[in-house]
Amino acid sequence: MINARTSDKIATFIFYAMAVSVSLILLALVGFILFNGLRVINLHFLTSPPSAFRAGGGIGPQIFNSFLILILTMIFTIPIGLGAGIYLAEFSRENRWTRIIRICTETLASLPSIVIGLFGLLFFVTVLKWGFSLISGALALTVLNLPVMTRISEDTLRSVKNELREASLALGATQWQTIVHVVLVAAIPGLVTGVILTAGRVFGEAAALLYTAGITTPRLQFYSWNPFNSNSPFYLFRPAETLAVHIWKVNSEGLAPDARQIADGASAVLIIIVLFFNIAARWMARRLYKKTTGI
Amino acid sequence: MVDQKLTNRLGRAFTMLCAGFIILTTLSIIVFIASKGLSTFIVDRASIRNFLLTTVWRPDAPKSEGGPLIGALPFIAGSVAVSLLALIIIAPFSIGVAIFMSEISPAWGRKILQPVIEVFVGIPSVVYGWIGLSVLVPFIRNHIGGLGFSLLAGSIVLAIMIFPTIASVSTDSLQTISRDIREASLALGATRWQTIRMVLLPAALPGILTGVVLGLARAFGEALAVQMVIGNAVRMPDSLLKPVHTMTSIITMEMSNTVMGTVWNDALWSIALLLMLISFMFIMFIRFIESRGAAK
Numbered sequence: 001m002i003n004a005r006t007s008d009k010i011a012t013f014i015f016y017a018m019a020v021s022v023s024l025i026l027l028a029l030v031g032f033i034l035f036n037g038l039r040v041i042n043l044h045f046l047t048s049p050p051s052a053f054r055a056g057g058g059i060g061p062q063i064f065n066s067f068l069i070l071i072l073t074m075i076f077t078i079p080i081g082l083g084a085g086i087y088l089a090e091f092s093r094e095n096r097w098t099r100i101i102r103i104c105t106e107t108l109a110s111l112p113s114i115v116i117g118l119f120g121l122l123f124f125v126t127v128l129k130w131g132f133s134l135i136s137g138a139l140a141l142t143v144l145n146l147p148v149m150t151r152i153s154e155d156t157l158r159s160v161k162n163e164l165r166e167a168s169l170a171l172g173a174t175q176w177q178t179i180v181h182v183v184l185v186a187a188i189p190g191l192v193t194g195v196i197l198t199a200g201r202v203f204g205e206a207a208a209l210l211y212t213a214g215i216t217t218p219r220l221q222f223y224s225w226n227p228f229n230s231n232s233p234f235y236l237f238r239p240a241e242t243l244a245v246h247i248w249k250v251n252s253e254g255l256a257p258d259a260r261q262i263a264d265g266a267s268a269v270l271i272i273i274v275l276f277f278n279i280a281a282r283w284m285a286r287r288l289y290k291k292t293t294g295i
Numbered sequence: 296m297v298d299q300k301l302t303n304r305l306g307r308a309f310t311m312l313c314a315g316f317i318i319l320t321t322l323s324i325i326v327f328i329a330s331k332g333l334s335t336f337i338v339d340r341a342s343i344r345n346f347l348l349t350t351v352w353r354p355d356a357p358k359s360e361g362g363p364l365i366g367a368l369p370f371i372a373g374s375v376a377v378s379l380l381a382l383i384i385i386a387p388f389s390i391g392v393a394i395f396m397s398e399i400s401p402a403w404g405r406k407i408l409q410p411v412i413e414v415f416v417g418i419p420s421v422v423y424g425w426i427g428l429s430v431l432v433p434f435i436r437n438h439i440g441g442l443g444f445s446l447l448a449g450s451i452v453l454a455i456m457i458f459p460t461i462a463s464v465s466t467d468s469l470q471t472i473s474r475d476i477r478e479a480s481l482a483l484g485a486t487r488w489q490t491i492r493m494v495l496l497p498a499a500l501p502g503i504l505t506g507v508v509l510g511l512a513r514a515f516g517e518a519l520a521v522q523m524v525i526g527n528a529v530r531m532p533d534s535l536l537k538p539v540h541t542m543t544s545i546i547t548m549e550m551s552n553t554v555m556g557t558v559w560n561d562a563l564w565s566i567a568l569l570l571m572l573i574s575f576m577f578i579m580f581i582r583f584i585e586s587r588g589a590a591k
Contacts, residue, residue: 004489008488015394080316082313091310115324116324119328123323126555143324206420206421210519211550251424274419
């Protein structure tokens with residue numbers, strides 16, 4: 001029996017080694033990105049526009065575009081995804097329709113993001129003639145994000161205790177009143193956490209934006225705030241290269257002599273923002289949970 | 296006083312509309328991509344056989360040279376090679392980490408590895424690509440050989456990217472096994488390793504397989520990170536250290552340089568269609584595994 005014991009010890013050791021090395025690899029990755037990036041990042045880099053052929057360009061417009069597309073995407077995704085989630089969790093019965101909805105959600109979730117980008121190129125950019133634009137990019141990301149949002153909403157709503165629903169219905173509330181005033185309120189911590197986590201994913205997405213939001217940005221004039229004005233930064237039909245797309249572009253075109261520094265800095269900014277979303281999601285979840293449960 | 300019955304109906308109708316929107320979106324993606332992708336074969340009259348089975352990619356070749364030549368086999372083979380290699384590199388490791396998290400040290404797993412995996416998921420794919428380009432490619436060039444831009448570089452980048460998928464799905468699968476089974480095995484005198492190997496892994500196999508297929512699907516569909524490190528040369532993958540192309544990388548590179556409606560452009564859409572069909576195959580395979588697992 002010594003054999004079995006020794007092999008048990010060896011196996012345990014190997015599992016520990018795997019766990020430790022995974023953690024070290026991640027530490028090395030993040031450390032490497034931050035170390036290289038933070039040497040490049042300064043106020044000028046974060047705010048000024050990129051310069052095409054000379055060194056010293058920044059990533060200001062790209063950061064702005066990333067946040068703008070993120071907000072637009074969320075404006076579309078949250079109501080639709082939440083609505084579909086409510087339908088699946090509260091109204092649907094196990095019938096053919098529900099099965100079809102589930103199959104579609106699953107199919108949509110598993111599509112490679114470049115395929116969704118190509119659909120955007122075909123439909124939003126070409127058929128609807130919106131061109132490479134903020135709106136095309138935001139809608140492509142909505143398609144990408146919708147199945148995730150739907151699943152998070154459904155799961156979170158399903159985790160709300162049935163007693164709450166029954167109490168509300170027993171008091172004479174309609175099903176819709178129960179959903180809006182009881183179930184959604186109880187589900188808020190889970191929903192907020194889910195939304196922030198998907199925001200991180202949307203923020204870093206590039207493949208779906210390459211052919212929808214485009215890989216260029218016009219000069220942004222921040223004195224023009226009217227979104228219907230074609231030179232406004234908020235004009236929905238202007239091309240909008242995001243931070244993630246920019247990292248790809250400086251590497252594949254490589255016209256700027258300091259492409260390496262730009263990619264280092266932009267990667268660090270991207271990672272910091274995504275990590276911030278991660279931490280914020282955890283923090284919000286804890287805080288809102290305390291608030292709504294009163295513990 | 297608002298009519299609550301009416302609001303109730305309207306609310307329900309709104310949620311149904313949202314669910315309907317998902318169906319509509321999915322169907323329109325399928326219809327749009329399919330109609331573009333099939334026009335290579337219907338409008339341009341290229342043969343599906345040549346598309347799938349030949350290796351010469353010269354969509355601009357004139358008729359006199361037998362063109363347009365749209366052999367997509369190098370891309371299909373490239374995608375298969377790079378994804379499978381990534382899987383071979385990382386699957387044992389991911390499953391090992393999953394075992395650690397669920398069997399060896401759940402407390403450590405929750406406190407340290409769970410956040411680690413979440414951060415791995417959170418890192419955007421272009422950042423993986425950039426690290427691959429700035430660290431891995433020079434390392435391979437200087438210490439292993441070749442240009443650095445290679446099948447191997449693509450596989451390693453993909454391996455790191457699909458690690459969290461396989462690890463977290465496998466962990467979930469192991470954790471759903473009931474305690475009784477573990478205790479029964481330990482009570483019979485089996486060591487922890489024997490229990491893991493002979494009892495838990497077989498029991499968790501459908502879930503682990505699901506994780507592996509999900510990882511493979513992710514690797515197959517990943518575009519930019521691979522494109523940045525793989526070298527992008529149209530050739531059949533025959534060496535770990537030589538550059539290749541994948542289905543996603545050729546679309547990324549050439550879609551913007553070609554004019555809509557040309558054979559070249561149509562051929563790229565056909566590759567996109569094939570990519571979509573392969574992702575459907577992965578879903579069906581997962582459904583199959585899960586239904587068999589449930590039947591047991």
